[in-house]
Amino acid sequence: MKPRVVITGMGVVAPNGHGLDNFERGLREGRSGIRFFPRLEELKFGCQIGGMPQGFDEVRKSYFDHEKLLSLNDNIGYISVSAVDAWRDAGFEVPHDDDPVDWETGAILGCGIGGMDTIAETIVPMVNEGKTRRMGSRVVEQVMNSGTSARVGGLLALGNQVTSNSAACSTGTEAIVDALWRIRAGLATRMLAGGSEGASPYIWAGFDSMRVIARKFNDQPEKGSRPMSATANGFVPGAGGAVLVLEELEAAQSRGARIYAEILGGAVNCGGQRNGGSMTAPNPEGVQLCIRGALADAGISPREVDAINGHLTATFADPSEVDNWSRALERGPADFPYISSTKSMIGHCLGAAGAIESVAVALQLYKGFLHPSVNCEDVHPGIEAFAHRIPQAVMEYSEMKIIAKASFGFGDVNGCLIFKKWEKA
């Protein structure tokens, strides 16, 4: 029998709240973390709103000494705080410099775009001014693709695999799937899994010029992120980070760890950018195969899924996503699971999205509630038949056992996870 994998710790830095208690309150209240950014207006962005963790400078100063702070750009700051929070939440101490290496624990922590603020504000101007010699020693570690996991590996003295994946907007979800497999393969006892993304106009600019982000709600930021709505007008860019501590069940039980949820299974694939799929749109067959693959890996029937935490970004793709879920699960509107989008409150946190939303999923299973999917009072006509399955207000739901979570990314990549409420055997 394959080893079972459970979640024993979580940390989250989200636009609508830092820390599990605050984040949970935000989810229950349907609290939006979306704000107007004058800087984006100055820069003549079409979309001048975004989701950015608030008050984070104070937070990071309370976690790290001056020496470490000099190396923390947004992306690495979010993952570092999330990782420390998750580690402590799992019942571990943050090790000292002379403590031994933990060979049994690793990390897969990715990002979508990464240290763009460092590239734009430090590297490009200094190199162009002929000041390369004066950039100092902290640039590479902040922009290398593995900058997130590298920083966390050092903070926590991790000795197992420490790496960073990147699968665009599916990064966070893919990291959790990969970590699940590594523990199942018997190669690690526990893995930190998650993702992060900085908040920078230089990250968001490309999406703005593609006209895929919300341009019509600059004067009503909290209404701007509208997944599944008829007035959805593109996603709202977000930033933040989240880390989940995944642990082999017996190891978790032997140390008396608190268990949030079990990860029953997962799958990743790619639609090959064929059959309707492209660099930016998913091949429906690929999405459905990914969802079915995750269910098969979890060993459950599609009927057992109580709720879906969708990718659901608030673009034209939402109706086809709901259709894909319906086809993959072979469940029509009459017996469809509940479906919601955490992005309605926090925007689309890109490489962090799957991780932050997975923390939301595990919290909802652990505490027995479903958060509202806000800003879709006017459900999109293509989803109207499913409207009664979209929570418009927080729902207490202690009988809920299974939530399926998916993420889809540029490159036509897909990831799906099946989470189960933890019940003592």
Place this chain on the structure above:
Amino acid sequence: MDEQQIFQEMVTILRPYVKDPALLDGATKDTHILDDLKVNSARLVDVIIKCEDTFDIEIDDDDADQIRTIGNAVDVIKTKLQ
């Protein structure tokens, strides 16, 4: 600027890079920056840049390579200031 002033400035420059600031309390010219103060070797570059800014001098790579102790740094800086 006399040697003692340069030494004090060096202690100030090094402070953010020292994990345990107490290590600087008893520092002398013979204190080794990497071995005694446990400064991360990659950060020596940042210490050099900070020296250049503080004293308005330029420290080339060959001079930088000579710096092992606080005293070495003081000597390099003193020469540049003359």
